[in-house]
Amino acid sequence: MGAITWFCFSVVAVNSTTVALAYLLAVMAVATRWGLLVSTVTSLAAMLGFNYYFLPPIRTFTIADPQNWIALFAFLTTAIMASHLSNRASKRAAEAIQRQQEMERLYELSRALLLSGTDQTMASQVAHHVVQVFGCDGAVFYDRASGNLYRAGAADIQVPETKMRDSSTQGTEFQDAATGAVTLPVSLGGHGIGSLTMMGGTVSEAAMHAIANLVAIALEKEQAQAVANVAEAARHNEELKSTLLDAVAHEFKTPLTSIKAATTAMLSSNSQTKAQRELLTVIDEEADRLSGMVTEAIQMARIEAGKLRIDKKPVVVEKLIGDIVDQSKTALDGRTISVQVEPGVPLAEADPDMVHLVLRQLLSNAVKYSPPGSPLTFRVATKNGEIVVSIVDRGCGIPDADQAHIFDKFYRARDVRTQIPGTGMGLTIARKIVEAHGGTMWVQSRPRQGSEFFFSLPVAKEAVTP
Amino acid sequence: MNNARILVVDDEPQIRRVMRTSLTEQGYIVTDGRSGEEALERLRQDHPDLVLLDINMPGMGGLEACREIRETSDVAVIVLTVRDSEADKVAALDAGADDYITKPFSMPELLARIRAALRRLPVTPESANRIVHVGEIEINLATRRLQVHGNEVRLTPKEFDLLHYFADNPNIPIPHGKLLQAVWGPDYGSQVEYLRVFVNQLRKKIEPNPAKPIYLLTEPWVGYRFQIERQ
Numbered sequence: 028m029g030a031i032t033w034f035c036f037s038v039v040a041v042n043s044t045t046v047a048l049a050y051l052l053a054v055m056a057v058a059t060r061w062g063l064l065v066s067t068v069t070s071l072a073a074m075l076g077f078n079y080y081f082l083p084p085i086r087t088f089t090i091a092d093p094q095n096w097i098a099l100f101a102f103l104t105t106a107i108m109a110s111h112l113s114n115r116a117s118k119r120a121a122e123a124i125q126r127q128q129e130m131e132r133l134y135e136l137s138r139a140l141l142l143s144g145t146d147q148t149m150a151s152q153v154a155h156h157v158v159q160v161f162g163c164d165g166a167v168f169y170d171r172a173s174g175n176l177y178r179a180g181a182a183d184i185q186v187p188e189t190k191m192r193d194s195s196t197q198g199t200e201f202q203d204a205a206t207g208a209v210t211l212p213v214s215l216g217g218h219g220i221g222s223l224t225m226m227g228g229t230v231s232e233a234a235m236h237a238i239a240n241l242v243a244i245a246l247e248k249e250q251a252q253a254v255a256n257v258a259e260a261a262r263h264n265e266e267l268k269s270t271l272l273d274a275v276a277h278e279f280k281t282p283l284t285s286i287k288a289a290t291t292a293m294l295s296s297n298s299q300t301k302a303q304r305e306l307l308t309v310i311d312e313e314a315d316r317l318s319g320m321v322t323e324a325i326q327m328a329r330i331e332a333g334k335l336r337i338d339k340k341p342v343v344v345e346k347l348i349g350d351i352v353d354q355s356k357t358a359l360d361g362r363t364i365s366v367q368v369e370p371g372v373p374l375a376e377a378d379p380d381m382v383h384l385v386l387r388q389l390l391s392n393a394v395k396y397s398p399p400g401s402p403l404t405f406r407v408a409t410k411n412g413e414i415v416v417s418i419v420d421r422g423c424g425i426p427d428a429d430q431a432h433i434f435d436k437f438y439r440a441r442d443v444r445t446q447i448p449g450t451g452m453g454l455t456i457a458r459k460i461v462e463a464h465g466g467t468m469w470v471q472s473r474p475r476q477g478s479e480f481f482f483s484l485p486v487a488k489e490a491v492t493p
Numbered sequence: 494m495n496n497a498r499i500l501v502v503d504d505e506p507q508i509r510r511v512m513r514t515s516l517t518e519q520g521y522i523v524t525d526g527r528s529g530e531e532a533l534e535r536l537r538q539d540h541p542d543l544v545l546l547d548i549n550m551p552g553m554g555g556l557e558a559c560r561e562i563r564e565t566s567d568v569a570v571i572v573l574t575v576r577d578s579e580a581d582k583v584a585a586l587d588a589g590a591d592d593y594i595t596k597p598f599s600m601p602e603l604l605a606r607i608r609a610a611l612r613r614l615p616v617t618p619e620s621a622n623r624i625v626h627v628g629e630i631e632i633n634l635a636t637r638r639l640q641v642h643g644n645e646v647r648l649t650p651k652e653f654d655l656l657h658y659f660a661d662n663p664n665i666p667i668p669h670g671k672l673l674q675a676v677w678g679p680d681y682g683s684q685v686e687y688l689r690v691f692v693n694q695l696r697k698k699i700e701p702n703p704a705k706p707i708y709l710l711t712e713p714w715v716g717y718r719f720q721i722e723r724q
Contacts, residue, residue, distance in 0.1 A: 277549070280575045280596055285507040287597035292515035295601045318597050338579065350683065380579050 028053055028072055036080045043081045047102050050077060051109055058110035059117045066110030074103045129234040136160045136238060140245035149249040150221070153242050154179035161238070163228025168213075168242070171195045171221045186210065186224045194222035211235055215243040269332035276325040283321065286314045323452045326384070327436070330459045337381060337463050341374040341487035344382070344416055348405050351386045358391070360399040369408040374487040381460045382484070388457040389418045389480050395449065397422030397477070413466065413483040424474040433470065434458045457482070497611055500541035501525040502532040502558070503573065504550045512545065515600050521607075529553025533561055536568065543569040543610055545603075548576070548585065556588045563589035567649055569610040573598075579686055586690035591651045592677070609678035613650060625660045627708060627721040630699050632660050639698070646698050651676060655691050656699075659709070659719035666712040667719075692717055 031053060035046045050073040058066035078088055082095045090096055139156040143149065150170035157166040158180035165180030169191035176188060186208060190201055194212045196219055201210040208226040212219055223239055230238070290311040293299065299307065329335055345368050352364050375382070393403050397420040404419040425433060429440040437451040458468040461482045472478035499521045501512045509525045516523045526535045530553050532546060544562065548555035559570055572585040572593040585593040591610045594603055625632040631640040637653050639646045648656065654676045659667070669688055673681040681687070692711075696703040710718045 277575055281505050282507065284573075284575075284597040285505070285511050288508070288511045288515065288600050288603070291599035291601060292511070292518075295604075296518075314597065336578065336580065 028069065028076060032076050032080055043077070043098070046081050047077060047098075050102070051106055054106045055109050055113040058113035063110060063114045066114060067107060070103060070106035070110055073106055074099060077102055125229070125231065129231060129237075132160050133234060133237050133241065137241050137245075140241060143245075149246050150175065151177050153177065153223070153245070157223070157225060157238060157242075161225070161228050161230055161234075163225050163230060165226045167191065167224040169195055169222045169224075170246075171219060181226070191222045191224060195219040209235060211239045213239045213243045213246070215247050220246055266332055269328040269334075272324055272328035273332075276321045276328065279321045280318070283314055283318050286310065287318065290314060323456060326456050327452050330456060335381075335459065335463050337378045337460075339376050339378055339464070342377050342379045342382065344372070344375050344377075344407050344414060344484070347379060347382050347386060348407070348416075351383060351390055352405075355387070355390055355394075358394060359403075360394070362394060362397065362399065362401055362403050364403045364405065366405045367407070369406075372407050372409055372414060375414045375484040376487040377464055377484050381464070385457045385460050385482060386416075388453045389482075392453060392480070393418050393420040393422065393478075396420065409486070410483070412486060414486060415481055415483045417479050417481040419477065419479045421477040424476050424478055425470065425472040426474050430470060430472060434468065496520060496522060497542040498522045498524070498539060499607070500532065500535050500539060500544045502527070502529070502535075502544060502550070502555070503547040504528060505547070508547075516607075519604060529555065529558030529561075532558045536562060536566060541568060543571065543607060545607075546570055546572050546590070548572055548574040556584060559585070559588040559590055563649065567647070569650055571603075571606055571610055583686055583690055586687060587694075589649060591649060592687075605678070605680050609680065610651075612678060613654060625721075627660075629701075630708070632656060634660065641699055648695075648698065652691055652695055652698075656695055659717070663719045663721045665718060666715045668716040670716075672716060688717070 028050070031046070031049050035041050035049065054066055054070050054073055057069045075088070078090065078099055079086065082090055082099060084091055090099065136156055139160060140149070140153070143152045143156065148170075150168060150173065153168040154166040154177045157163070157168075163180065165178065167179075167186050168177045169175075169188070170177065171192075176186075176191065185206075186203075190210060193199060194201060194210045195214075198212040198214055198219055200212065202208070203210075206226055208224050210222055210224040213221040213223050220243060223242060225235065225238075290307050294304070294307050294311060345366065348366055352366070390403070397403065401421045406415075406417045406419065408415050425440060429438075432438045433440065434454050435451075436455045439449060439451045454468075461468045461484070465485050466483040468480070468482040470478055470480050499516055501509055501516070501523060502525065503509050503512070504527050509527075513523045513525060524535055524539045524541065526532045528550050532544065535541070536544065546555045546559055546562075550558075553561075555572055555574075559572065562568065562570060570590045570592075572588075572590040573596055574581060574585060574593055575596045577595040582593055592606050594606055623634045625634065629642045633639070634657055637648075637650075637657075639648055639653070639656065655672070658672065658675050669685050670682040672688055673684060677684075677687065692709055693703070696706050696709050700706045700708060708720055710720050712718050
């Protein structure tokens, strides 16, 4: 200011307008560099200098011409306004730079969160990443799911846990007046998943909210990934179990084949005594039983592994029932079987092999749980556009408590568990097969009166030639 | 007593042991092998009448061995399998097997199937010297040979028997059960999948366009018809 005054007053003779403009330039420069307060002081000094040296009478603070009062006032107002504007512009520029830096840091944080290793949980890494990227003195993350606090940066940040918990549950923000620590809720879709406290550093409020959002997204992503991993692992596990069961079951079939072939070869030769023959028959029957269980285990494994193949075609259910009855005659032990078919029952759309399995299962079930010599009845009818097949027995019936569970895997009714052999897989397999056809299976039963097992099959759309 | 030669191929020694004992007792001459490769080797050396072939074997499996056998031989093949889905059965028949049996099986059942596989449709006096001409097809019932467009076409014994039965009963629908019992034997009747596979194989060998057969026609819900008179 002095230099301008000296230069304009002593070196070159310039008019007062030029001096005023030069002063204004200086005031603006000062405003840009040192801020509003300094520039306002500078404006006042410039006004005094302008008055003292350039407004007549020169070298006095008095002003003779009232016009010059206006000029002086105009100069002061312009200088102050110019310093204001200039200062605001420089502030804006600084803010823009800070915002850009924050954007860059937010980007860096999102990268750090995305690329963070899976050996530690995301929650335990959040505070560390925030401190590292934003250079604040310290950060604390409260993970609501585990209830843990994770700290990073200055070890002496003391944030009350209750405050952080409140922030995460109620979604409120806190600012600690003493330390300047700011606590923000971390939530996604309105659901609080934690809270984050940051201390020190120059992070704008907007950036803090952005950090909280980024953290929320990262945590959510981690959780979704974890859920997907668990599902994938469960699927793998189930597949492995099924493959193993399948392999084991096949291994069992090999020795069974030798046993079965050997006993049946001996039995067909008729060269044994009655007692030997009886013992051989026991071996043969037990080999059959073991083989049946292994077959069930294989079917169960297939069904569980989703490998159940249903090859549907139009089938005459009555004929399938006839086949099963023919094949099971020796096992019926005097039980009589009648088949009641409603007139006009259409063809079913089903896999005959699979329906065979279901019918065989239901028949062997009925035989197991009804007294020898009692009657069994197959019924075939059409109901609600479906074919409904059922088998009625006059057996021990099923207690109400067991009815809800008899289709569950490995479930066996309490009363019969120790008396009647079985694996608890048969009905599960039968129901799964029926469901794979789009049908349902259910039971109606009264203890000591008997049971009726039902299953439904879809009606064939059109008769297709075999 | 039988004196047919049977080759038992299974990687499981106990199964080979039981088979050898039981089949020898029935009068069959039994040799055995442990793998598909060995089956092909034994087939060349021992000239068996029937091969009992396990499906699940290390190395060359039963199905592949069966296909290779069919490249060079008309020997009867029965496949032994633990799988009993229709797809598995059809795969075995498609590979060229005459029959299959599911493990574990009873010996009387196996013996019945061996008899059925070794059985040939008896040559009746009427068919003794008969040569049937249908379009471009020439079936020599006495020498069991088939020519299509003058070229010799190989048929497995069961394929030939099926064609023979058709040739003896032309132009009428023949039910599935009747065909099965005539060609495979009295224990058969409901195994429609056998017919589907064998009729398809025959169609591939004799029909100009197997997808639109003109000789071996399907009779919906009944069976098949061998059409030799033009309608």
